Amino acid sequence: xxxxxxxxxxxxxxxxxxxxxxxxxxxxxxxxxxxxxxxxxxxxxxxxxxxxxxxxxxxxxxxxxxxxxxxxxxxxxxxxxxxxxxxxxxxxxxxxxxxxxxxxxxxxxxxxxxxxxxxxxxxxxxxxxxxxxxxxxxxxxxxxxxxxxxxxxxxxxxxxxxxxxxxxxxxxxxxxxxxxxxxxxxxxxxxxxxxxxxxxxxxxxxxxxxxxxxxxxxxxxxxxxxxxxxxxxxxxxxxxxxxxx
Amino acid sequence: xxxxxxxxxxxxxxxxxxxxxxxxxxxxxxxxxxxxxxxxxxxxxxxxxxxxxxxxxxxxxxxxxxxxxxxxxxxxxxxxxxxxxxxxxxxxxxxxxxxxxxxxx
Numbered sequence: 001x002x003x004x005x006x007x008x009x010x011x012x013x014x015x016x017x018x019x020x021x022x023x024x025x026x027x028x029x030x031x032x033x034x035x036x037x038x039x040x041x042x043x044x045x046x047x048x049x050x051x052x053x054x055x056x057x058x059x060x061x062x063x064x065x066x067x068x069x070x071x072x073x074x075x076x077x078x079x080x081x082x083x084x085x086x087x088x089x090x091x092x093x094x095x096x097x098x099x100x101x102x103x104x105x106x107x108x109x110x111x112x113x114x115x116x117x118x119x120x121x122x123x124x125x126x127x128x129x130x131x132x133x134x135x136x137x138x139x140x141x142x143x144x145x146x147x148x149x150x151x152x153x154x155x156x157x158x159x160x161x162x163x164x165x166x167x168x169x170x171x172x173x174x175x176x177x178x179x180x181x182x183x184x185x186x187x188x189x190x191x192x193x194x195x196x197x198x199x200x201x202x203x204x205x206x207x208x209x210x211x212x213x214x215x216x217x218x219x220x221x222x223x224x225x226x227x228x229x230x231x232x233x234x235x236x237x238x239x240x241x242x243x244x245x
Numbered sequence: 246x247x248x249x250x251x252x253x254x255x256x257x258x259x260x261x262x263x264x265x266x267x268x269x270x271x272x273x274x275x276x277x278x279x280x281x282x283x284x285x286x287x288x289x290x291x292x293x294x295x296x297x298x299x300x301x302x303x304x305x306x307x308x309x310x311x312x313x314x315x316x317x318x319x320x321x322x323x324x325x326x327x328x329x330x331x332x333x334x335x336x337x338x339x340x341x342x343x344x345x346x347x348x349x350x
Contacts, residue, residue, distance in 0.1 A: 011329070018330045022337070043253050050257035053264075060256060070252035074259070081260045086291070088267020093275040093284050097268070106264040111295060118288045159344070162337035165315030168300045169336020172316060175292040176323045184289050191293035199302045207302075208294045215290030219283040 012116065012125040015174070016132025019112045022166040023054070024140020029158045030057055031148025037065035041149050048145035052138060053110050055205055056080040080205030086212050087114040094118070094126055108134030112170075119174035191215060311340040311349040 027048065034044040039061060047057045056077040063073035087109050091097075094117065097105055113134035120126045158164060179185050191211050198207035246254075274280060300316045301307050318339035322332045343349040 015329045018333050022333055039249070039253075043250060046253055046257065050254075051260045053260055056256070056260055060253070064249075070249050074252050074256045077256045078259045078263070081263050084260070084264045085267040086287070088264055089270050089275065090267075090284060090287065090291075092268045092270065092272070093280070096272075102268045103265070106268055107261060109264045109267070115292060115295060118292065159311075159340070162311075162315070162339075162341035162344075164299070164312050165318075165340025166333050166337035168296065168312050168315045169319035169322075169333045171292060171296045171299055172319050172336075173323065173329050173332040175289070175296055176320075178289055178292070187286055187289045188293035191290035192297040195294040195297040196301065196307060199298070199307055200305055202305075204304060207298060208291065211290055211294040212287055215286050216283050219286035220279060223279040223282045 008128070010125060010128055012120050012129035013132045015119065016113075016116050016129050016134075016136055019116055019133050019170045020136025020140050022163060022170055023112050023137050024144050025161065025163055026054065026158050026167075027141040027144030028148035028151070029163075030054065030061075030141075031145040031150070032152055033058070033065070033148075034061045034145075035149050035152060037061040039064065044149045045142070045146060048142045051077065051081075052107060052141070053081050053084055054141070055111075059204060076203070079203055083111075083205065083208045083212070084109055086209070087111075090114060091117060091130060094123070095130060105130075105134070108138055110134065110137065112137050115171060115174045119177065121177075187215065187218075190218075309349075311343040314343045314349055315340040 030048065031044055034047065034057075035041070039047075047060065051057055051060070059080045060073045060077040063076050064070070088106060091105065091109055091114060092102075095105075108131075113130050116133040117126045117130035120129050175188060179188060191214075194211045194214050195207045198210045202210060275284075296316070300312050301309065303310075315336040319332050319336040322335040327335065
């Protein structure tokens with residue numbers, strides 16, 4: 001499904017690879033912390049291969065290492081993963097996958113793949129971005145989880161490598177090109193404020209959902225005065241069908 | 246299998262089921278003009294929310310540390326139209342430099 005031939009080192013694939021490396025390296029930290037929390041190698045590897053949504057994985061082992069029950073770890077991880085359903089809707093709307101691709105795409109529908117895809121303006125680039133980031137993060141995240149689990153806590157802290165700074169830069173780099181008019185800037189600032197207010201008041205993972213709900217309500221209330229040809233609507237009607245091999 | 250392993254398996258299946266959920270929203274619903282407008286707004290809000298969560302939060306706390314410096318450095322790189330990879334590297338270097346010099350935690 002990703003457009004193959006021609007040059008495949010496009011802006012979207014470069015972004016996808018950059019974010020895959022920065023995020024994948026975090027896997028070392030997850031692997032090490034998971035072993036430290038008392039999970040065995042197979043449980044650690046299973047979380048990265050099957051659950052594959054970093055926030056939820058860290059929440060799961062965080063509850064266990066804090067002495068919490070496995071059922072509490074299950075709840076925290078599941079709650080944190082709900083935002084992936086919102087991402088799935090966004091990806092389905094823009095990439096229009098056929099049914100046979102959906103089970104595979106669902107597994108790599110995470111913060112990074114969605115963000116890289118949403119950050120592009122052409123449909124072919126959106127597809128390349130989603131698959132490069134999704135598959136790239138999957139491969140590297142699992143590889144580095146294994147390395148981290150085997151090496152233990154010796155190289156655990158991602159902050160020492162500036163990886164947390166890289167993550168912030170990666171997301172602002174995706175948002176930036178969309179801030180060319182007043183309204184998007186105001187939406188972005190409002191979203192940042194809502195998220196910041198929600199963080200101390202709700203469980204980790206929920207602030208993004210609360211922000212998404214507020215943005216959706218705002219958009220619905222203003223939908224009538226917005227013309228039907230929003231950026232997204234126009235993009236689809238014009239570009240639909242392109243980018244399919 | 247231990248009890249913990251069963252809970253891990255259950256959590257993994259739930260995570261996948263949730264991911265799949267979004268793809269089951271009917272296309273007709275997603276394609277209405279209202280939903281297109283909502284999706285455009287949601288895109289910006291989600292990206293801004295991810296920036297905020299990654300820049301100034303730690304668990305349920307708001308914290309100011311080297312990451313806010315990384316955000317500032319990345320924005321400066323973006324203003325000067327640096328390529329994406331450079332922006333990411335600038336963010337990492339800024340965080341490392343701020344911690345190495347003791348200017349931020």
